[in-house]
Amino acid sequence: MIEHESWPIALDQVSVTYPGGLQAIxxxxxxxxxxxxxxxxxxxxxxxxxxxxTINGLNPISAGQVSVGPHQIDQLRGRSLRQARGDIGMIFQSFNLADRVSVLDNVLVGRFAHTPGWRSVLGIHTAEDKELAQRALESVNIADKAETRAGALSGGQKQRVAIARALAQQPKILLADEPIASLDPVKSDGVVFLPFVETSSVM
Structure with a gap:
């Protein structure tokens, strides 16, 4: 399992109201x-x-405070917010993969926050980053697809790649929006997570 340290999360009277007046929380x-x-x-x-x-600042809050580790997320903007997000992993429902490149390259995107900008632009990855990405793929049982184009994968396989990308980031916390919704019970039981906050729907 990928080594990590964890941060606390604190929300204090947080509200979010969307344009038009819809109050979400x-x-x-x-x-x-x-x-x-x-x-x-x-x-x-x-x-x-x-x-x-709201925990990683993707949704600005209307009231209250959000703290993650040493960061008060609701007060951060621009570069400071991007730096904080480098330590906050996120697994999206929609996967957000680049279909035309390999599974390994998608997972290596998780290392961008910890990589000099010129390396990211040129697509030059260190041996250490490649090793982290490979270990992340192994942790979700899809290492055999490392060189496969992401667009050729099934929905469940794409979801495991999205999880591996977040793990490769080595985040202090991991946010997961229904992270195993597309996985069958056998596959979901084999996924190894960092400590995380997860959302799940009830019908």
Whole structure:
């Protein structure tokens, strides 16, 4: 398993109101200590994804405070916010993979936050980064697809690649929006996670 340290997460009376007046979440407070694994369960449209996206600043909040480790996320902008996100892994429902490149190259995107800009632009990866990416693929049982073009994978395989990309980032926390929704029970049981915050839908 990829080594890591964990950060605490704290939300204090957080509310999010979208343009047009739709209130997605209201007055949410929670404290998650380092290393804790937390699931947020509720019906579709209840605001689970909105809540999880406030933790890394993808959804700006209307009121309250969001802290992740040493960072007060709601106060960060621009480069400071991008730097903080380098330590906050995110697994999206929609995978967000580059279909035309290999699985390994998709996973190596997780290393961009820890890589000099010129290396990222030129696609030059260190041996250490490649090793991390390979270990991440092994942890979700898809290392045999490393050289396969991502667009040729099934939905469940793409989801495992998205998980591996987040693991390769070596984040201090891992946010996961229904991370095993496309996996069958056998595959989901074999996925190795860092401590994370997960959303799950209840129908």
């Amino acid at each position: 209201e007055g949410v407070s929670m404290d998650i200590p380092p290393g804790e694994m937390v699931g947020i369960i509720g019906p579709s449209g209840a605001g689970k994804s909105t809540l999880i996206r």
